[in-house]
Amino acid sequence: MLPFQAYQRAFTAHLRDPKRHDKPDGVNDQRMRIYREVVFNNFLASVRACFPVLSQVLGKRRFGKLVRACFYAQPFASPLFADIPKTFVDYLQTGTMPSADVPAFAAQLAHYEWVELALSRQIETLDDATNSTQIATPDGLRPCVLQLPVVHRLLHYDYPVQCISKKNAHPAPEATFLLVYRTPDYQVRFIQLNVITFQLLQQLQTQTATALDHLTTLTQSLPHLPAASIIEFGLQTLHTLHQQQALTVKSIDPISPAA
Amino acid sequence: MAQQSDICGAGLGLKREWLPQLKQQHGQPSLERLQFLEIAPENWIQAGGKYAAELDWLSQHYPIACHGLCLSLGGPDPLNVGFLKQLKQFLADFEIPLYTEHLSYCSDTTNGYIYDLLPIPFTQDAVSYVAQRIRQTQDILERRIAVENASFYVAAPIADMDEISFINAVLSEADCDLHLDINNVYVNSVNFGFEPYAFLNQLPAERIVYGHMAGHLQVEHNVLVDTHGESIIDPVWQLLSHAYDHLGVFPTLLERDTNIPPLASLMQEVNRIADLQQTMPPKSQQIRRKVA
Numbered sequence: 001m002l003p004f005q006a007y008q009r010a011f012t013a014h015l016r017d018p019k020r021h022d023k024p025d026g027v028n029d030q031r032m033r034i035y036r037e038v039v040f041n042n043f044l045a046s047v048r049a050c051f052p053v054l055s056q057v058l059g060k061r062r063f064g065k066l067v068r069a070c071f072y073a074q075p076f077a078s079p080l081f082a083d084i085p086k087t088f089v090d091y092l093q094t095g096t097m098p099s100a101d102v103p104a105f106a107a108q109l110a111h112y113e114w115v116e117l118a119l120s121r122q123i124e125t126l127d128d129a130t131n132s133t134q135i136a137t138p139d140g141l142r143p144c145v146l147q148l149p150v151v152h153r154l155l156h157y158d159y160p161v162q163c164i165s166k167k168n169a170h171p172a173p174e175a176t177f178l179l180v181y182r183t184p185d186y187q188v189r190f191i192q193l194n195v196i197t198f199q200l201l202q203q204l205q206t207q208t209a210t211a212l213d214h215l216t217t218l219t220q221s222l223p224h225l226p227a228a229s230i231i232e233f234g235l236q237t238l239h240t241l242h243q244q245q246a247l248t249v250k251s252i253d254p255i256s257p258a259a
Numbered sequence: 260m261a262q263q264s265d266i267c268g269a270g271l272g273l274k275r276e277w278l279p280q281l282k283q284q285h286g287q288p289s290l291e292r293l294q295f296l297e298i299a300p301e302n303w304i305q306a307g308g309k310y311a312a313e314l315d316w317l318s319q320h321y322p323i324a325c326h327g328l329c330l331s332l333g334g335p336d337p338l339n340v341g342f343l344k345q346l347k348q349f350l351a352d353f354e355i356p357l358y359t360e361h362l363s364y365c366s367d368t369t370n371g372y373i374y375d376l377l378p379i380p381f382t383q384d385a386v387s388y389v390a391q392r393i394r395q396t397q398d399i400l401e402r403r404i405a406v407e408n409a410s411f412y413v414a415a416p417i418a419d420m421d422e423i424s425f426i427n428a429v430l431s432e433a434d435c436d437l438h439l440d441i442n443n444v445y446v447n448s449v450n451f452g453f454e455p456y457a458f459l460n461q462l463p464a465e466r467i468v469y470g471h472m473a474g475h476l477q478v479e480h481n482v483l484v485d486t487h488g489e490s491i492i493d494p495v496w497q498l499l500s501h502a503y504d505h506l507g508v509f510p511t512l513l514e515r516d517t518n519i520p521p522l523a524s525l526m527q528e529v530n531r532i533a534d535l536q537q538t539m540p541p542k543s544q545q546i547r548r549k550v551a
Binding site for chain 1: 334
């Protein structure tokens, strides 16, 4: 280490955690205070901007403590500013927060809040030549091979993260399924799903088949329910998603019996 | 392909808040003298979706300069070569002719990035270290870069030279260009009690390719914080005028990062930069041309 680097090390250690690391020897403390405030407040602001709900639920003091802990405990490998919120989520997911008063849902709520940013910035890896074919009725979807938008995620949380707010800051655990996706005009939308629709969309994501074939497969995993009803409700659900631009028509199977 | 000479006249550091106003007012007399924009690559690299669409619009309508924040030229960890390669591609993709960085550091070996500009101690070993990293950067990017004189608040007790000696030594040892921030010269001159005109007079005119202007916040009579959140004060305008007069006219950009007013009101400061550039005697225009 070069001599000036020992000074730098003391300088940044103090900025990351002033309580544990003294400022470098011989440095004016009043001036150092500017760095203590500016550097952490800038970092705090770039984290807080992405997590409005979590920061409100925790309140200024607890959220600030959590961000401070992240600032000195977590590695920051990316020079890109948009990666700061992701690093905060990573930190919460390590579960190593020193503060006992961080609620159990914090990491999942933070992830849910971060996903909006992540999808809004995601680069399309596939050609986003979305088929704009509109199918007017649920039955019209039977021969259609449907696909989720190029930019989307299917999410499963243990808490109803989308319902958490300052007024609802103590949610009971509840399996929660969400589809989040980006529309062609760059809006990021969230749709809450029931577990069956969640599984149907997972299946649709991994296997190429018509809507009718997918729903027929689904009837086999739900033998206690009447197959005709599953198909009818399933087509209605898929059609609602189609109208919300969450499902597009990839192709139409010519040999399927059109309804 | 864009040339460095495309970055000329008066410019503005882009804030995304202004995009709708920029799109609406582009081509109108109110923005006539806005000749280029500046972005931080760390905000735009790997950005898809609406951000990519915005960048496409910007690069089609304005010459763009890139002013980096996180390369950490004075940092203790190895230069981020992966990032530099991404940056090189980004500069090529958007035909960005000018890339500048700060003479500062923003990382440590314990946690990586700290995302703010910290002062490199002015020592001889730091000169060699930083100059070598600037050379490495220029090699990877296959282009010259300019480094900016940074604002700072804490004098390092280990320093063995003053700021002007440090800057000049780095520029010469690295063989790179200078991005001259006039407000930073002023801020530092107040914070550390030196004569800003004498400071400017010692800079190598032939290396200056780009300038910044901004406002700052006075927190005590001898403490200024470089907030980019206020209007530019008269002493800083006078320094710019002196710089043009003694060092030649260089493309100059207005930075405004906090307390952000509507575009139209900021254009008054952009226009004032353009006015000053145009009223300079031919001699100072010529100094620039010789080195361009």
